[in-house]
Amino acid sequence: MKNIRLKLTAVLLAFSLLLSFVIAVVDYVKLRDTVLLNQEAEIRFAEDKIIHNLSTIDKVYNLFDMEMASQMESVSKELLAKYEEEPDFTTWNFNALQEKYDMDIFILNDGNKVIHSSFEADIGLDFKACCSGLSALLDRRREEGEFTHDGLDLQSKTGEIKKFSYMPTSDHRFLIELGILLEDKEIFQQFNFIDTIDSLLKEYNIIESINVYNSGGNILGVKTEDFKVNKIEDRFLNVFEKVRKSKETEEVVITENHGKLTYRFIPYNADETRGFSTKRVVAIAYNNDLVANILSKYKNQFLHQLIVIVIGVVGLSLIIARIVAKPIHLAFHDSLTGLKNRAAFEDEIQKRVNRHKKHSLMMIDLDDFKSINDGLGHIEGDKILREFALTIKNVISPGYLAARVGGDEFLILVNNDEIQTVKKTAHILIKQFNNRMEDYFNNEGIRTSVSIGIAISSKNESFEELYSKADQALYKSKMNGKNQYSIFE
Structure with a gap:
């Protein structure tokens, strides 16, 4: 009974713990994946929104800035005519020209x-030194001799968003560059990607920063008087160049003082390319530690829940095992003696026969047991049966199987077919039972003993055949005077 309860408890515990653990782990994995998916969704949303705004504003300017481009071309032609009349730029009043046309004016030499410029901060700016790609484009424009204009770009020294145009002089020595501030224009205000960036940073805690770089690595929308501050950091320069050339997204993980950040660099090209101004890279930095902290919190909750589940499962398993163990035990055992019943005994024998194991069967019967029940009553008879069951348990070796299969009929399956071993077991069993009953017999004046019939198994012998042989041997013991054993021959 105790063994059944322990085995049942162990099985229930193992199954319940495994099931609880699997369910808890699956729930945690789903929760973790949901957090990661939400993180990715936020980043994708921010990425798509920035790209959409850039695309929209480029398309809008492509459709509606023709008037601005036409105005810039007209001013460029006027300045070109002025150059034909007065080729010495040192005599030009660039501030007066800027006020007249409401445009910044730049003169670029053949390098x-x-x-010269109305925007004095840019005087001395060398595109060949800082921006080789743009410099090569300017060389081609100088040779082509036509008016060209770009999309929105930034003033490198200030970070202001502007539109630039270029017109070469007739001698191809110089380029007349014009710049118009766009940030105060209505179109820019309606599709201001800088405001979009600010709103995304406020809405999503996971996003640390969003920068839009032009082809030269300058950040659009950052107001600064320091040209280097507005430039992409050296540590990102390689990945920036790789993304700009390959047009494929790249990620870089950086550990900084405030945690681990992942920088995602996304290439962007306008539908209609105009110079280098419409070739940009969007960089979104998001906080890995924030997600890690959320996952750590969920993991702690998962462990606490698992502990509670384990405690509950252990308690429930103990209760169920205690309730169910007794009916299970009674289904396979004799309620009076605690030995196996006939059904359980036959099932075990069949298993051993199927495994072709050699064994012997002992059939045991209490001699004159009916006189005990008739003379002393069934209560005393039950005591004798229990005493004999105890005798069996004390005598048989581990692995032997004992059962009560009738009123005073018992069976013992011996895991051995050696005749001497079986004889020894039968002899000890008779002797010990007689010793146990000696005082009882003297006091009551009624005697009982045990007779045993033994059958040694042969190859592929069924239980019914072995049982029949043991029964015949038992009958022989009875006929020869009882209180003895006989072996079927």
């Missing part, structure tokens, strides 16, 4: 260096 693509700004030598």
Whole structure:
């Protein structure tokens, strides 16, 4: 009974714990995946929104800035005519020209260096030194001799968003560059990607920063008087160039003082390319530690829940095992003696026969047991049966199987077919039972003993055949005077 309860408890515990653990782990994995998916969704949303705004504003300017481009071309032609009349730029009043046309004016020499400008901060800016790609484009424009204009770009020294145009002089020595501030224009205000960036940073805690770089690595929308501050950091320069050339997204994980950040660099090209201004890279930095902290919190909750589940499962398993163990035990055992019943005994024998194991069967009967029940009553008879069951348990070796299969009929399956071993077991069994009953017999004046019939199994012998042989041997013991054993021959 105790063994059944322990085995049942162990099985229930193992199954319940495994099931609870699997369910808890699956729930945690789903929760973790949901957090990661939400993180990715936020980043994708921010990425799509920025790209959409850039695309929209480029398309809008492509459709509606023709008037601005036409105005810039007209001013460029006027300045070109002025150059034909007065080729010495040192005599030009660039501040007066800026006020007249409401445009910044730049003069670039044949080395693509700004030598004169109404925007004094840019005088000395060397495009060949800082921006080789743009410098090569300017060389081609100088040779082509036509008016060209770009999309929105930034003033490198200030970070202001502007539109630039270029017109070469007739002698191809210089480029007349014009710049118009766009940030105060109505179109820019309606599709302001800088405001979009600010709103995304406020809405999503996981996003640390969003930057839009032009082809030269300058950040659009950052106001600064320091040209280097507005430039992409050296540590990101390689990945920036790789993304700009390959047009494929790249990620870089950086550990900084405030945690581990992942920088995602996304290439962007406008539908209609105009110079280098419409070739950009969007960089979104998001906080890995924030997600890790959320997952750690969920993991702690998962462990606490698992502990509670384990405690509950252990308690429930103990209760169920205690309730169910007794009916299970009674289904396979004799309620009076605690030995196996006939059904359980036959099932075990069949298993051993199927495994072709050699064994012997002992059939035991209490001699004159009916006189005990008739003379002393069934209560005393039950005591004798229990005493004999105890005798069996004390005598048989581990692995032997004992059963009560009738009123005073018992069977013992011996895991051995050696005749001497079986004889020894039968002899000890008779002797010990007689010793146990000696005082009882003297007091009551009624005697009982045991007779045993033994059958040694042969190859492929069924239980019914072995049982029949043991029964015949038992009958022989009875006929020869009882209180003895006989072996079927």
